[in-house]
Amino acid sequence: MKIKSRNFISRRKTALATIGDVKIGANHPIAIQSMCSTKTEDTKATIQQILELEKEGCDLIRVAVPHQKAVDALPDILRKIHIPLIADIHYDPRLASLALEKGAHKIRINPGNMIAPQGKLSVLNAIGIKSLEELIRKAKKHKACIRIGVNSGSLEKDLLEKYGHPTPEALVASAKRWVRFFQDRNFKNLVLSIKSSHVPDMIRAYELAAKMGDVPFHLGVTEAGPTFEGCIKNAVGMGVLLRQGIGDTLRVSLTTHDKCEEVRAAKEILKSLNFYKKEPNIISCPTCGRTEINLLALVDSVKAMIRDEKIKGALNISVLGCTVNALGEAREADFAIAGGRKQGNIYYKGKLYKSGIPEKDLLKEFLTLIRSKTDSQFKV
Numbered sequence: 001m002k003i004k005s006r007n008f009i010s011r012r013k014t015a016l017a018t019i020g021d022v023k024i025g026a027n028h029p030i031a032i033q034s035m036c037s038t039k040t041e042d043t044k045a046t047i048q049q050i051l052e053l054e055k056e057g058c059d060l061i062r063v064a065v066p067h068q069k070a071v072d073a074l075p076d077i078l079r080k081i082h083i084p085l086i087a088d089i090h091y092d093p094r095l096a097s098l099a100l101e102k103g104a105h106k107i108r109i110n111p112g113n114m115i116a117p118q119g120k121l122s123v124l125n126a127i128g129i130k131s132l133e134e135l136i137r138k139a140k141k142h143k144a145c146i147r148i149g150v151n152s153g154s155l156e157k158d159l160l161e162k163y164g165h166p167t168p169e170a171l172v173a174s175a176k177r178w179v180r181f182f183q184d185r186n187f188k189n190l191v192l193s194i195k196s197s198h199v200p201d202m203i204r205a206y207e208l209a210a211k212m213g214d215v216p217f218h219l220g221v222t223e224a225g226p227t228f229e230g231c232i233k234n235a236v237g238m239g240v241l242l243r244q245g246i247g248d249t250l251r252v253s254l255t256t257h258d259k260c261e262e263v264r265a266a267k268e269i270l271k272s273l274n275f276y277k278k279e280p281n282i283i284s285c286p287t288c289g290r291t292e293i294n295l296l297a298l299v300d301s302v303k304a305m306i307r308d309e310k311i312k313g314a315l316n317i318s319v320l321g322c323t324v325n326a327l328g329e330a331r332e333a334d335f336a337i338a339g340g341r342k343q344g345n346i347y348y349k350g351k352l353y354k355s356g357i358p359e360k361d362l363l364k365e366f367l368t369l370i371r372s373k374t375d376s377q378f379k380v
């Protein structure tokens with residue numbers, strides 16, 4: 001069953017998952033995640049990176065927990081950050097259990113690589129079952145969430161043998177197995193991700209999984225690549241799914257020095273489908289032979305102004321080089337600039353506010369207008 005939401009997109013109806021004070025699924029806003037690139041045990045660097053990501057708009061943060069030192073660092077990190085923390089654990093259910101004791105709000109595990117020692121993929125075994133059941137008990141006790149993270153790079157051996165490759169069907173078979181395992185033990189605070197670095201497989205896997213139950217989905221294209229390539233792959237993969245109402249939280253994974261790029265990209269993907277209402281959407285033209293103002297500099301300045309003035313809310317701000325499309329865009333925008341020959345017009349809510357403003361004064365006038373209108377209406 002689907003529920004109506006946000007203009008023309010009906011989001012998939014899901015159960016609710018609670019991660020600290022963030023709720024996902026059940027028609028809650030789609031949460032943005034990122035993952036630290038620091039060594040978790042380097043608490044200074046990790047906290048600094050998380051605080052920067054928080055400032056950028058990150059809702060949930062994940063850190064790698066590959067050993068005891070990382071577990072031991074969690075309390076200090078948790079004390080100094082303001083968003084829920086997810087511990088990312090492979091192979092060792094004991095580390096996952098300790099991370100929950102230290103206060104992690106959620107753990108991300110791939111159960112398939114936890115059921116046999118030394119990370120060997122295998123089908124269920126008695127020791128594996130026991131350790132996962134212990135993990136479930138611990139997560140219930142601490143009211144923590146668990147993400148089952150099925151990944152094309154670490155599919156169980158029996159499924160690889162059956163399907164030949166990590167096909168979408170094989171990934172979904174793994175997801176089904178683990179969701180059932182947790183649900184049979186009455187564990188409900190679940191999130192599922194089914195990631196592939198191959199975008200068509202990732203899309204197909206989520207589409208198939210969407211038919212099998214109501215567990216909220218974490219979307220992602222795994223190992224998506226450097227910023228430019230990765231943003232496009234993520235936008236295509238996630239865009240196709242979000243347009244179908246599939247997806248409750250997401251991470252744009254990028255090979256980047258600046259982790260805030262992941263959050264910026266996620267916000268733009270969500271804005272493009274009307275899912276992100278916390279900050280303005282910028283409409284600007286690509287410039288052409290008709291442009292007679294320095295539009296590139298003006299757009300940069302408008303972006304900086306939005307950031308510096310902390311202008312919030314789902315506003316449309318349009319900056320165009322000439323009047324060819326400007327009147328139509330201005331009608332739809334909350335605030336708009338249309339350039340002319342070394343001058344420009346400013347519009348507010350589709351109506352002309354001031355015309356013939358010299359280029360050097362355009363930004364100042366625009367800022368004056370936005371300040372006068374946003375203080376009472378939009379700024380938070």
Ligand code: SF4
Pocket residue numbers: 285286287288289290291320321322323324325326
């Ligand atoms: Fe060219 Fe005007 Fe279109 Fe900008 S809005 S690309 S200046 S025609």
